[in-house]
Amino acid sequence: MESEKFVSNLEEHLKSVWQKDVKILNVLHLSGGACQDNYALSLQTKKGDQLEIKEVVLRTDKAASLLSSLSKKDEFQVAELLFKAGVKTPEPILLEESSELIGTPFFLMEKIGGRATGRYITKDSELNHYRKNGMVNDLASNLAKLHGILPESVTNDDLNQKLKFQAKEKYILSCIHELRNSLDQLPEAHPAIELVLNWMESHQPTIDQIVLVHGDFRTGNFMINPNGLQGILDFEFAHWGDRHEDIAWLCMRDWRFGKLNKEVGGFGDRIDFYEAYETESKIKVDPKKVTYWEIMGNIRWAIGSAQQAERHLSGKDKGIELAAIGRRTAEMEWEAMRLIEDLENAI
Template structure:
């Protein structure tokens, strides 16, 4: 669908739903990654002018991404918990309007690119003072969302209800199932899965996990953090999972000495997270979930490559993501070796 057709369809639909004339202007395509399409647009009505982003699916999904309905509902939960994130504006669950369900959210300022957040001189003052604190405190607020607080029973179950006793077993089982779906063998991943089964720590409590909390999903500018983005992989899980994902080598964008997202140090992040949450961070659990995260991303990147190689969704981006699989396999095994040598 071209931009003009999308503009017309959204304009007609919102006019019908909101029962007032709506004009859509200044629409253009934003980068949405391998799975998502995002469009910036302005909505003009009798009562307001809103700058929003339209978010919809591009094609295939990575692992078990949420539907647009569930992603929107999670964004509402997180926004209500005090996390700095774009305000959810409108949800359309029907595919008939533009060819897939979509939702609208507030358009916020800033950039999310890894190179900008980790290296741009414009962010030097913020990076040296509040960046770690803001990212840690917002994650702690996100983790205050727990299953008991969610009244939408459908959403509660879509986020995969688990217990502290079975969560890691379920997570490893899901990864084995995804691995079995690949057409080629990955013995390094099998080795890591076996190690995780025999070294699984306990889970202290089940909380809402962002699922992709990393550099690239934070909008920032010289004024600081503007918002946390992208809840398509949210689920119930262990708080250490999000901390570990942020610390993964792949999200440091070349600044390997800054283990938190390429911009911060672990001890500072742990301290700020603990200050907001009142809950201590367990370094072993973070490393365990870092190993799990590398295995998950290794499988996910192999899945993306398969989308390209099978001809289902041809694209150089999918192919380039797929070639990273070996890097994640190596990193997971390196972390295991470090733990084993430290004993």
């Protein structure tokens, strides 16, 4: 990606789009996880005699992204919705749908400060004050703003379709069926997952309202520094769904990075997060629904980690990160069954 051809092609494209001189001063490959590639670009723009340095991030897919992820066009449009709704997220700047420039579609967004790594957010001492005085509130209130985006407020019919709107009475069952289909495509059997799916089918809660769901709202997908939350990232799994999905996903054991006593992302307590969310949204959080979606989330991640490992094992997209993720499947199966046991014992 850092080749001279890449730089020159992108410079010429940006000059054409922005109608001013553009020079790329620096390209830095950032960590993008198993599915995405991110590159920090320092752009020098010139219009007349005025020079300006603009720091942006170029976001694109790796060779094999997950089938359930949105296209770059759809992810860009979701980011625009959130930015306009006042959610703290990097400003989306430019979408390129063609693959001709760099081999795959991409978009540019504002480069923000902070770090997203789990160890930093949950354990680094420079965040001690913010962890105790604001982190939970900031994340809960921004998640509530995100959930304030409703299907009827989105006039882009194509995006609505890509976000997979379904009636709230049918939504949970469709999620279970989707998980069953994904499970059936794996080459090996997972009886524990089958058992949990059967339980979920017979214990479906009601949904109060279909809202925009981030789909991967967890420690690792928001940027933080001692000054506070800098921005929420990564909307490739956004969809229409139940607000409790995102709350549950953040609370999953796997996203606590060893700080198991802090059930909200390894940095906060559920009661504080629920209260902050309710203050912003004016809607009550149902803890039992959160637990149900936490069970669902563990099964989704169990299947997802098995899919990631299969990408490596099949030779389709070899990588040590993909291979390592595969070991999480058994952990998520155990956690889902533990949560069911706790929920049943509490009734």
